[in-house]
Amino acid sequence: MLRVRDLGVEVGGRLVVESATFTVLPRDKVGLVGRNGAGKTSLLRTLGGELEPAGGRVERPADFGYLPQDPRIGKDLEGRTPVTHVLSGRGIDVELERIEKLRIAMEERPDERNVERYTRAEEHFRTIGGYAAESEARRLMAGLGLSDNRTELPIGVLSGGERRRVELARILYGGSEVLCLDEPTNHLDVEARDWLLEFLRGYRGALVVVSHDLELLDEAITRVLHLDRPSEAASGHLVEYRGTYSQYVAARAEDERRLARQAM
Ligand SMILES: Nc1ncnc2c1ncn2[C@@H]1O[C@H](COP(=O)(O)OP(=O)(O)OP(=O)(O)O)[C@@H](O)[C@H]1O
Ligand SMILES: [Mg+2]
Known part of the structure; x- marks a missing residue:
């Protein structure tokens, strides 16, 4: 289980996430979405312990699998x-x-x-x-x-894409109860991506995933956290939607129409 209380995430002096509170239970599958540069990676890095919170706290289990957007093998x-x-x-x-x-x-x-x-x-x-x-x-x-x-060569001779796949394999092999994956299908070909989708279908732990892959989002998740940060100068807020990604898109469009009507 992953428990986040009143979390602040600061990048370059800006609160890209302001007081976020949410819990990810076993079997919860959460898609984290938001525009490019909203702060999804920064939030995931904070969940993964790479970045110190600017406020609040993150309680994560000891066995926790985190795939960075740009993983490095030391x-x-x-x-x-x-x-x-x-x-x-x-x-x-x-x-x-x-x-x-x-x-x-x-x-x-x-x-x-x-x-x-x-x-x-x-x-x-x-x-x-x-x-x-x-x-x-x-x-x-x-x-x-x-x-x-x-698979038997030194990692040093592998390409960047190959290393990324090795790192993803290590995280999946770890069998953690919580997985946080930042754009896991990037650099995967169609076959590998389909294989990953199948793996995630069978995965029984909790999942938080950032992805632009609409099929992955629709198949693999049951809840959406939308990181709403309208502009570079604004702070970001998490808005939660229950359901699949398609349901989120419809609900979000409805929210935006309502806000536009209120503004008139
Ligand atoms: N090391 C850094 N120093 C300063 N600013 C940064 C740094 N890393 C990211 N940023 C800025 O922080 C904000 C959030 O970036 P982040 O990478 O978390 O967004 P993202 O939602 O993951 O974007 P993308 O969809 O492109 O992956 C952006 O405005 C980005 O330019
Ligand atoms: Mg990112």
Whole structure:
């Protein structure tokens, strides 16, 4: 569950979100919409803990999956493979790296001690479900369109788009109870996008998603938070609409007509 109370989000001295209060319950699927530059990414960064709130508070669970609009995989991680990186979503990477080191040691010096250490580590990996985890990680990456022959290369040689897919796979693999995704279908081809939609259909946790993909919004969400910030100089406010994205568009149009009539 994600609980937001009286939250303020400030960017460049402007309150792009002013005193927002909302709760995202398990199974809630929330679409966050608003014009370009309204402050959706800044709000999500605050929910994800990347940006300090200007006021109020965010209570998020310990296992929380956050995909930034422009995710970066740290320089220090460029040597690891996509498989290892995705497995790090559940801490299994540590075990994988351990047996990899022991395997290399065994190959360099195949004495009794090294063979035994490797064998024991490999057995442990099997017992904790490491191999099943590895095939699950590969399944997610394949679904997101990362070809199989790229999953064992160092991350450093992957393109920006490939890294983004690896990062998304890691977050989906993490199995968090709350997912916050900032434009997750950007840079995905049609097949990968359809795969992601199918994944989100089956996802049982809570979801907050920013997207311009109308089909995703209509299929994947049950509630809309509209970040209303009419101009660069104005503060932003969250307005909530129940229902699918299409229902939100109709309700919003009605609200705007009513406001226009009141202004006359
Ligand atoms: N690092 C920054 N420093 C100063 N201003 C910023 C910074 N990042 C974003 N902004 C400004 O803050 C406002 C909100 O930007 P944000 O990226 O949160 O909007 P958005 O709704 O996600 O937009 P988009 O739909 O284009 O992704 C914009 O006016 C933007 O120009
Ligand atoms: Mg954005």
